[in-house]
Amino acid sequence: xxxxxxxxxxxxxTGAGISKESGIDTFRDDGGLWTRVNLEEVATVDAWFRDxxxxxxxxxxxxRAFRAAHITPNEAHEALARLEREYEGEVTIITQNIDPLxxxxxxxxxxxxxxxxxxxxxxVCKTEFASDADLTPESVCPNCRSIGELRPNxxxxxxMPIHLDEIYEVLERCGLFxxxxxxxxxxxxxxxxxxxxxxxxxxHTIELNLEPTDNKALxxxxxxxxxxxxxxxxxxxxxxxxxx
Numbered sequence: 001x002x003x004x005x006x007x008x009x010x011x012x013x014t015g016a017g018i019s020k021e022s023g024i025d026t027f028r029d030d031g032g033l034w035t036r037v038n039l040e041e042v043a044t045v046d047a048w049f050r051d052x053x054x055x056x057x058x059x060x061x062x063x064r065a066f067r068a069a070h071i072t073p074n075e076a077h078e079a080l081a082r083l084e085r086e087y088e089g090e091v092t093i094i095t096q097n098i099d100p101l102x103x104x105x106x107x108x109x110x111x112x113x114x115x116x117x118x119x120x121x122x123x124v125c126k127t128e129f130a131s132d133a134d135l136t137p138e139s140v141c142p143n144c145r146s147i148g149e150l151r152p153n154x155x156x157x158x159x160m161p162i163h164l165d166e167i168y169e170v171l172e173r174c175g176l177f178x179x180x181x182x183x184x185x186x187x188x189x190x191x192x193x194x195x196x197x198x199x200x201x202x203x204h205t206i207e208l209n210l211e212p213t214d215n216k217a218l219x220x221x222x223x224x225x226x227x228x229x230x231x232x233x234x235x236x237x238x239x240x241x242x243x244x
Contacts, residue, residue: 067132
């Protein structure tokens, strides 16, 4: 199809619910990470400046545990990768998750608004690079040679999500907005559907979730159930007949 006649873009927002069926606990559930760890001690900038070793040891351990678990994408991740491959227009995944499961499933256009596991950032020169090496207060930045300034490239509590300008550009040109496995409680992600309704009044919005969220009224359509059960058939529907 000629570029001038491509169908409207699709923006997909994913949250912890899409990865839960792959074995990654959501942070806020009973038994989730933040019920077992004091986030003020390991996931804030203040914690970093107060005790770099404690923060880095925590992320080193959680990263190793993730790798050892050999967690793989599930049917929902794979369905979204299929959507990107087969849909003739633009498909962009905006994820709140730091895991690489979308990429492992084959998705190529993925925006990690909270950063990504397996990436490191220098607090001095702001350089970002891929690395699975353990970090310590003695780690040296390969770019500016600063010592002890490398941190996981993950957004901590109290920090602004990243890539927001790019995200809002995607939202403002989409014809379909899909929210999958996200609580609708954490901003700015919870406000994305309202942004689409304001800037793309003809766009269709749909919520695919285990249960209704506080944003339910802002979605034109709702399908409830586990991501692995509701996402694949919805992707098939889009590819066969569109979303109307």
